[in-house]
Amino acid sequence: xxxxxxxxxxxxxxxxxxxxxxxxxxxxxxxxxxxxxxxxxxxxxxxxxxxxxxxxxxxxxxxxxxxxxxxxxxxxxxxxxxxxxxxxxxxxxxxxxxxxxxxxxxxxxxxxxxxxxxxxxxxxxxxxxxxxxxxxxxxxxxxxxxxxxxxxxxxxxxxxxxxxxxxxxxxxxxxxxxxxxxxxxxxxxxxxxxxxxxxxxxxxxxxxxxxxxxxxxxxxxxxxxxxxxxxxxxxxxxxxxxxxxxxxxxxxxxxxxxxxxxxxxxxxxxxxxxxxxxxxxxxxxxxxxxxxxxxxxxxxxxxxxxxxxxxxxxxxxxxxxxxxxxxxx
Ligand SMILES: NC(=O)c1ccc[n+]([C@@H]2O[C@H](COP(=O)([O-])OP(=O)(O)OC[C@H]3O[C@@H](n4cnc5c(N)ncnc54)[C@H](O)[C@@H]3O)[C@@H](O)[C@H]2O)c1
Ligand SMILES: O=c1ccn([C@@H]2O[C@H](COP(=O)(O)OP(=O)(O)O[C@H]3O[C@H](CO)[C@@H](O)[C@H](O)[C@H]3O)[C@@H](O)[C@H]2O)c(=O)[nH]1
Numbered sequence: 001x002x003x004x005x006x007x008x009x010x011x012x013x014x015x016x017x018x019x020x021x022x023x024x025x026x027x028x029x030x031x032x033x034x035x036x037x038x039x040x041x042x043x044x045x046x047x048x049x050x051x052x053x054x055x056x057x058x059x060x061x062x063x064x065x066x067x068x069x070x071x072x073x074x075x076x077x078x079x080x081x082x083x084x085x086x087x088x089x090x091x092x093x094x095x096x097x098x099x100x101x102x103x104x105x106x107x108x109x110x111x112x113x114x115x116x117x118x119x120x121x122x123x124x125x126x127x128x129x130x131x132x133x134x135x136x137x138x139x140x141x142x143x144x145x146x147x148x149x150x151x152x153x154x155x156x157x158x159x160x161x162x163x164x165x166x167x168x169x170x171x172x173x174x175x176x177x178x179x180x181x182x183x184x185x186x187x188x189x190x191x192x193x194x195x196x197x198x199x200x201x202x203x204x205x206x207x208x209x210x211x212x213x214x215x216x217x218x219x220x221x222x223x224x225x226x227x228x229x230x231x232x233x234x235x236x237x238x239x240x241x242x243x244x245x246x247x248x249x250x251x252x253x254x255x256x257x258x259x260x261x262x263x264x265x266x267x268x269x270x271x272x273x274x275x276x277x278x279x280x281x282x283x284x285x286x287x288x289x290x291x292x293x294x295x296x297x298x299x300x301x302x303x304x305x306x307x308x309x310x311x312x313x314x315x316x317x318x319x320x321x322x323x324x325x326x327x328x329x
Contacts, residue, residue: 001025002064003236004108005044006051006099007072009036011181012114012170012228016070017043018179019229025236028064030057031073037324040179051095057102068110068236069103071096077187078118078138078282085139092143093150100154111151112235115164115246117221117287119145126254127290130166130246138282152244159241168221168250168289170228172310173317180317181225182324189257190222190310193264194318196272203273206257207280217257219286221250224305224313234298250289251302259307267311 003020007013008029013036017027020043027044030051038046045064049056051073074092075081081088096113103111118141119134136142151162171190173180181191196204209216231249238245255263261274294300317323 001068001236002028002066004028004030004060004064004066004069005072006030006069007036007074007114009033009038009041009046010072011183012167012225013072014040014043014179015174015225015229016072016232017041018174019226019233023233025233028060028066030060035075035183037182039322039324040182042178052091052098054098054102057098058105061102061106061108066108068112069099069108070112070232070236071099072114074114074144076140078140079187079280081138081140081143082282088139088143089146093146096147096150100150100160103160104158109159109161109241110236110239111160111162112232113147113151113162113164115148115166116141116144117166117168117248117250117289119148119166120287122284123287126286127252127288128248129290130248130293137284148246155242155244161238161240162244163235163238164244164246165231165235166246166248167228168223168248168287170225171222172224172226172304172313174226175313175316177316177320178322180314180320180323184325189260190264190314191318193260194268194315197264197268197270197315198318203275204261205275205277206261207277207283209276210279211285213256213285215256215258218283219254219256219288221252221254221288222305222307222310223250223302224310227302227304231294231298231300234300238297245297247294247297248289248291249294250291251305252289252291254286254288255307263307263311267308267315
């Protein structure tokens with residue numbers, strides 16, 4: 001199958017493109033390289049373009065004739081979204097509107113969308129089921145929820161088959177050392193910890209140690225990016241016109257920020273400075289997936305997501321020559 005992968009030059013998109021190619025599919029990456037890297041788009045053709053640009057989308061679709069779309073292209077920093085909500089709605093919602101319209105013009109019937117646990121906001125129950133209320137607490141989560149609403153309606157109106165995958169925390173890197181997480185600036189806990197271990201940062205700040213959790217720090221459900229990639233390939237096989245599903249992708253187990261610190265020290269064998277700072281705005285205390293629906297519908301469960309494997313592969317990637325950020329301070 002030919003699959004248009006928007007955002008395929010980014011972290012999760014590049015791992016999914018690799019997995020698609022391993023399954024015999026052809027990923028066509030469509031990316032504006034705003035936060036992605038040309039070097040990560042190495043598993044099929046790369047079209048440089050913007051998802052908010054209908055003409056660029058039409059040109060890519062008529063040149064490559066994809067049968068399905070996997071849509072990763074988005075801005076995804078919660079803090080930035082609080083400062084510049086209009087940018088997040090324009091890029092994330094505007095891009096998804098343009099892409100749905102292009103899919104309809106190009107008669108592409110299958111659409112897989114990168115959604116997020118941020119759609120739940122502060123959950124009333126953990127682990128979180130897909131039936132729980134979606135009440136995002138920041139513009140990033142709101143923009144993703146708006147996209148889900150469009151996809152649900154477009155599915156009913158036009159017979160599109162749409163799957164919104166609500167990721168919990170993507171982490172780790174492909175063990176081959178050629179692709180991984182390369183955000184600049186980096187805001188995610190695991191790469192920041194490993195940059196501190198590598199001496200590229202002065203230390204690591206824990207954002208809040210006074211939460212109502214066992215050790216006072218936030219709990220998240222960390223999922224290896226190769227597990228995440230496999231779920232997308234399976235989602236493409238879900239069929240049925242006018243079908244919309246929102247599916248959690250997580251392990252069902254949570255880890256605290258302090259547990260991350262311990263794992264980073266154990267895997268790297270290095271010590272680094274760690275200090276507690278005030279809470280970061282917009283951080284829910286605990287986000288853990290109930291991943292039962294993914295098992296039922298996709299036959300998928302996390303298989304490579306031990307914290308040790310996540311940390312080891314992320315550490316190898318921190319030090320890999322192919323990492324676009326390798327030589328930066
Ligand atoms: N990283 C996580 O833990 C996580 C968790 C939940 C959801 N997500 C979602 O997964 C997706 C991928 O996240 P990521 O961590 O790989 O981010 P990333 O920044 O590495 O990848 C996003 C890619 O999209 C591209 N892009 C952005 N706007 C574009 C536009 N208008 N046109 C074309 N390309 C554009 C960027 O250049 C980049 O290559 C995003 O939609 C994000 O919201 C990520
Ligand atoms: O320097 C840091 C960075 C993070 N954290 C904490 O570490 C945890 C994880 O933070 P981070 O890695 O930034 O991920 P999240 O903020 O949980 O967000 C990720 O996971 C969400 C779904 O759970 C997605 O919606 C987002 O796109 C994705 O970035 C949180 O409790 C943070 O407060 C720190 O203590 N210090």
